[in-house]
Amino acid sequence: MHQADFADLDAFTAVAHARGFRGAASVRNVSASSLSEAVRRLEARLGVRLLNRTTRSVTPTEAGQKLLDRLTPALADVALALDEVNAFRDSPTGTLRLNVPSVVARVTLPAMLPRFMALHPGITVEVTAEDTFIDVLAAGFDAGVRYDERMEKDMIAVPLAGPQRFVVVGAPAYFAVHGRPGHPREVLDHACIRHRFASGVTHPWEFEKAGEVIRISPTGPLISTSIDLELRACLAGVGLIATFEEFVAEDLAAGRLESVLGDWLPPFTGPLLYYPSRRHMPAPLRAFVDFVKGERAAGNW
Template sequence: MHRSGLTELEVVLAVVRRGGFRAAAQELGMSATAVSNAVAGLESRLQTRLFNRTTRSVALTDAGQRFVARVGPALQEIRQASEEIHSDNDDPAGTLRLNVPNNIGPLFLDNLLIAYMQRYPKMRVETVSEARMIDIVAEGYDAGIRLAESVPQDMVAVALTPDIRQLIVATPDHFTRYGIPQTPDDLLHHQGIGMRMSHGGLYRWELERRGEQYALAVPPRFATSDLFASIRAVKAGLGVGFLPELYIRQELESGELVSVLEDWTQPFAGLRLYYPGHRHVPPGLRAFVALVRERGIIPG
């Protein structure tokens, strides 16, 4: 990172991004003590507490939230100006910071990030994976990735995947033992593999056919927030899962998994790369967007 001289502000935003002092220290290459001292020094000068701290968590105070919302965008502009001095459109240099959803790793890394870093050796990339929606500008990110329905309307959005379809799947042996469901209600007699949401609740399977809608709570034998753990559990025969087709295409083609009630599973708009459209786009992000457009959507 090319330092802007606003170290304390950069530390505060890093603590917000990483959710703690130790993780922020690792990102910034500082000691946890130095991070704590920087935050304490800024709080002292502002005469305002920015974070509530306990032994287990760090969270912004109301004043801290207002401060970050105002300072974050300004600091991002300063950081980009500093990096652009060392960069140009054909050979960008600096750091590309992306906020991405959980479970996108292998798909995204293999298809885009490796190619980007190979093409632009002066660029560094930082990704943070999380389920919650954030203000990418206030928290110091260049761009984010989310489902199209979640992208704020004031952002520029570029398609990363085709429409996504969630399928109801299990192993052939599971359906032999428990029967093939003919209606959504039949799924209530099966054990499910549930997806735990960021707010702690279980995701209810959203089904629709010819305008008739179901939000089904299949009894979970196993619940997790990790998509790949869900896939492994379904493949092990532990229950029925509701999984994105693009992650299990090979298993469906080989017959390892079987899909049922497909007339109840409708596609929806897929993943989008999004970024602010009201300010100058830095060369590193511009190059990444160009690569996305050049390669087209990630095959579903």
């Protein structure tokens, strides 16, 4: 097999798994046109169409699916063989691709990644921050981060940070005019600023105390997908927000915001790093997992 043949086969599997040229190009950090040319070259050499292309999707043909089923484990074995050699380096090289919620990218990773990258200068860390649930492995990521949701089968979960908590906060000027809720149900009488996730969902606010759980869907003048806009509106006295305590820690410490209903908002389990429970891990991922475990053992979070 020529080197060009191998590269074209690899390009085909990337496009087929991503179900699109743009998605595969994003994962591989190459241009979509180069992947398209590689697939056309492979189809011409084999004399058979491998992918059905429409304006909305790219899917394997019957022949393409049969080839994909054979190639996927074979290319995985090649990658593992190369990675086993990589493990003998003093410091592994390669790319670590992580899919994380936006709060983790904003709060957890900024303090963690510089230390990791200083220990492993040969590793490039690629972080995609999004708040939608996807199959991170099918999308080409090495690992993902989630909160305490149900994990897929055959996944290992490692704590990435310590417990966190939500807080309900407002500006002193708001409380001076509207008063403070003394019970979660009284939040319904207040102007609230709500967050809409990329999925389109606006989650209810959840409170818990002594085994009693209360979920409410507050109303208010602003709904946004931007936490920065929500925070600025809250500081301006528009209404209350419920958000991660880390997002508003400086404003709380400075007195620009004040919290309410703290006894109804207990801590919850922090983010979990999850990855497949396979015997061989890519060297960059193994290095990161070992680093995370070491940080926890050292009491750094």
